[in-house]
Amino acid sequence: MDKKDFIKFSPVRYFENASPALKAGEIGLITAKKGLGKTSVLVQFGLDTLLNDRELIHVSFDQHSSNVITWYSSILAEIAKKRNINTTELNEEIIRKRTILNFNQESFTLPKVVNTIKAMKEGGINVSSIVVDGLDIDKISNDDLKCFADFIKAEEISSWFSYSSEADTLKATLPKEKLDFFTTVAHLASDGKGLNLYILKNGEGQIPLNSKTMLMSK
Numbered sequence: 001m002d003k004k005d006f007i008k009f010s011p012v013r014y015f016e017n018a019s020p021a022l023k024a025g026e027i028g029l030i031t032a033k034k035g036l037g038k039t040s041v042l043v044q045f046g047l048d049t050l051l052n053d054r055e056l057i058h059v060s061f062d063q064h065s066s067n068v069i070t071w072y073s074s075i076l077a078e079i080a081k082k083r084n085i086n087t088t089e090l091n092e093e094i095i096r097k098r099t100i101l102n103f104n105q106e107s108f109t110l111p112k113v114v115n116t117i118k119a120m121k122e123g124g125i126n127v128s129s130i131v132v133d134g135l136d137i138d139k140i141s142n143d144d145l146k147c148f149a150d151f152i153k154a155e156e157i158s159s160w161f162s163y164s165s166e167a168d169t170l171k172a173t174l175p176k177e178k179l180d181f182f183t184t185v186a187h188l189a190s191d192g193k194g195l196n197l198y199i200l201k202n203g204e205g206q207i208p209l210n211s212k213t214m215l216m217s218k
Helices: 003-009 014-016 037-049 065-083 088-097 110-122 144-154
Strands: 025-032 055-060 098-102 125-133 157-163 184-190 195-201 206-209
Touching: 003 037, 014 037, 025 037, 025 144, 037 055, 037 065, 037 088, 037 125, 037 157, 055 065, 055 110, 065 088, 065 098, 088 098, 098 110, 110 125, 110 144, 144 157
Parallel strands: 025 157, 025 184, 055 098, 055 125, 125 157
Antiparallel strands: 184 195, 195 206
16 A cells, blocks of 8 residues: 555544645644543544645644653554554654654744744745644733734634633634634544544534544544
């Protein structure tokens, strides 16, 4: 199986059956209670970008780079295991196209993240997508979100955020002024039998997650 087939069978395709893929300049949001698996979902989106030969920046506010790298390796291995694919060459490609940044929210604002990425782009990194994991969106201002949203629109970049929240309705997730920045919102929760991603905005339905591999599935 070549890389085109690998992309075809990416777990993200299951998500796109329920919610349209993000376009350039759009932001998506994955919510769940802390520790349930938001990072695994964001990594699946990140891997899909990388496998499509586009450059990705993964910004983490709550995990060290080594932990983030482990997530990518584990998710890639699980996808490959289902299709009996050797991932040695793919791992090398991913490392070349992926940049991981670690910040502390107490000392590093979202506009500072934007400035850092601008500098990286000026240095030759042609980033196509940004993952922002572990940021407490409730504690950042609307102006800071607007700064980020304006940047990705101007640069034609897509982005996925995570946010720790147990709210299972769109209205209860965040104030409307903040929700307006997100094109797509999905909530990860357990139904007692397993984990599901419930589409709250820009689509409908739910996407099951395999409880062992954390991959999105049918």
